[in-house]
Amino acid sequence: MFKKMMFILFLACALGLQASVTHTNPSLKSLDAEGEKADFLNKASLNVASNGEYKFTSTVGTRAKWDDGISLLNFLDSYKIPQSLYYQLPVEDKELVAEIYAGATYYMLKDSTGKLLQAFIPISENAQIYINYSGNSYKLSIIPINYVVSDEVVALKVQHTPYQDLLDATGDRALAGEFISAYKNNVNFKKYIAKDDVLAVIYERKYRLGRQFGQPNIKIAMIETNKTPNYLVSFNDKYYNLQGKEMTNFLLITPVKYRxxxxxxxxxxxxxxxxxxxxxxxxxxxxxxxxxxxxxxxxxxxxxxxxxxxxxxxxxxxxxxxxxxxxxxxxxxxxxxxxxxxxxxxxxxxxxxxxxxxxxxxxxxxxxxxxxxxxRIKTARVELNRKQKASFNKLAKELKAELDSEVLNIDNSNLFMKKIVQNM
Ligand SMILES: [Zn+2]
CATH class of the missing domain: 2.70.70.10 (Glucose Permease (Domain IIA))
Structure with missing residues (x-):
């Protein structure tokens, strides 16, 4: 029983629920194998009765992808949940519900008759719709998504193309894409990158229930062109070169004249x-x-x-x-x-x-x-002020030293990778 409770606490925590059980156990953090969770999902769920007792019932957990063109109302209809659940929401929450996107991975718990007990539907990297059946009615709220953040390093010698080699090494399409778009308009990959030029990135990766989730955050990146390194450092959500010159490529104009x-x-x-x-x-x-x-x-x-x-x-x-x-x-x-x-x-x-x-x-x-x-809107490029410049220089120096030392770890396989889990 205790072990089951711990599984439930873990799941509640991973899905972003307020865990109502007060025991904690350091070994919980090691329960991250996908298999264990899938197994758990098919065994039991935690129902809290009005008298505060916990009851285990047979439930089925499902992971699914949100189909294109499906609205939350369609989803509610398919589980015979009253549409009033949506219509009673405050306008701000109705806006957020419209953020459900095709292809989003969401989680459901149903009872043995197929009745929906809980659903967790992401609307972004940070927030999810939480539908919960309790006391004979459904409730809908927007709650945070909890995830594990991992600091990761990848350093390699280019064998094919920067994109392909990054993707092969990490399996992370979003990382490879972000790397390419960060350097767009700065480095001509086709023209200047030669075989065995070095490429390296330090970045943050989010994981939810053991799976890559959302977008990677590149902290610093480097790619050689003819053995000369080109660095980009992320600072206040924009990319700068080591001299503190902004390298972000702005795409957008303000779409409306506004008051x-x-x-x-x-x-x-x-x-x-x-x-x-x-x-x-x-x-x-x-x-x-x-x-x-x-x-x-x-x-x-x-x-x-x-x-x-x-x-x-x-x-x-x-x-x-x-x-x-x-x-x-x-x-x-x-x-x-x-x-x-x-x-x-x-x-x-x-x-x-x-x-x-x-x-x-x-x-x-x-x-x-x-x-x-x-x-993201095109404005005159603003130079970093004196104070920003000082903190940028400090950050860039630290990150560059770290990246340069990781590059030395590239071995005969032309590759080095490292992962450090930061927090939960
Ligand atoms: Zn708005």
Whole structure:
């Protein structure tokens, strides 16, 4: 029984629930084998009765991928859950629910009759929808996703292409893609990279239930061109060279003339008691109804229509894995499948899906992960001020020393890799 409880505590912790059991056990951290969890999921779940007793019942755990074109309402219908669960949500949560994305891995617990007891549906790297059946009714809340962060190092001698070799070494498509887009416009890989040129990256990787999750964070990267190293250091979410010159390649313009920013981007803070979070995955530009909305960059319209709490929405796919989203539109003036130029009018500002004043909710996603739009919009490049420069120099020096020493570990296999799990 005690062992079972520990499994449950682990699962609750891994899925981001407030664990209600107070015992802790250091050996829990070693229970990360996928097999053990899958086994557990098929055995038992924890039901807390109103008198506070724990009861184990036979349940089935499932991991599934969210299908394209499915809304939360479709999902609720398929489990005979009342739609009021969605309609009663505050507008901010309705917006967040519209963030469910195709291909997201989600988890469910059902009883032996197929009735849904719990579902954990991610809406980003940091937040998930939590549906829970208790006391004869369903509850829906947005809660944080807990994950393990690992500091990782990969250093190799290029044998094929930087992308292919990074992918082969790490199996991490997102890392290889981020590496290439970081150096885009800085280093011409095709022209200057020769066989056995060295490439190295120190980065952070998130894992959820033993699987790679979300986007890697590159801390420092280096690639040689004709034996000369080119470094990039990440600082305040942008890439700089060792001299502190910003190397980020800006793609976007401000999509609308606005009066003020009524809400900024945030990942949300966890409510200390309720455990819920309320992130805001975009910037709200307050401006009158009918104001034209412009495509923030060249791209292809991948969605034009109604999207839950976002009302009328246009989504555009751009280069470098960037996607932009324009919500609460009054009129949509484009169609899915169309190619648009930066500045093309794609619609007008409205209040659809909203109870507040007219504004454009503008979202920016990098490889599907929401990022702060204001950090991605083309402005005059701002030099680091004296204080920032000092902390940048310190960081860059430390990271460079670390990376340079890891590169020495590359052996005859042309490869060196290291992983350090930081926290849980
Ligand atoms: Zn918004």
């Amino acid at each position: 003020r920013i009524s809400s900024k981007f945030s990942y949300g803070r966890r409510h200390p008691i309720l455990g819920i979070i309320r992130p805001h995955y975009g910037v709200d530009f307050a401006t009158p109804i009918g104001t034209p909305i412009h495509a923030a960059a060249d791209g292809r319209v991948i969605f034009a229509g109604i999207k839950g709490g976002y009302g009328n929405v246009v989504e555009i796919a751009h280069a470098d894995g960037i996607k932009t989203l324009y919500a609460h539109m009054h009129k949509i003036l484009t169609r899915a499948g169309r190619y648009v130029k930066q500045g093309t009018v794609i619609g007008t500002v409205g209040t659809t899906g909203l109870s507040t004043g007219p504004h454009l909710h503008f979202g920016v996603y990098k490889n599907g992960v929401p990022v702060d739009p204001l950090g």
